[in-house]
Amino acid sequence: MGEIPNGITASSLAVAWRKGRRSNPDGNCVEVAVLPTGQYAVRNSRFPDDPALIYTKAEITAFVLGAKDGEFDDLIA
Template sequence: MSPSALNDAQWRKSSFSGNNGTCVEVAALADGRIAVRNSNRPEAGTVFFTSAEMDAWVKGVKAGEFDDLA
């Protein structure tokens, strides 16, 4: 994915993001993937998920499966 394509994506920042560097953004891409990055350091890289992977992640978060990591 080209950097310009990511720059043109419609990024959404989590409402739980803070000013202390814990800022997460997501964007739905034209090819169906979901991009995730740190909004404070977008140049540091982007992680890509399929819709199925993101669905599994969201369901796991809602079920509390990752609560021990926070």
């Protein structure tokens, strides 16, 4: 299977979507899924039929490690 293109309709992906524990009932939820290709898909749970953002393992790793290191703390003042 080749890579899945960025912008594919999120609901067309036959994957298990995961929400973070800090999600809330107001629908402020970002969901992620591991794709069969080893890529990762990200979607807004309020709009499951909108496009998914597709990332490589290296891209997700860089983002998660940066978040753990506090690189994005200024976004939540």
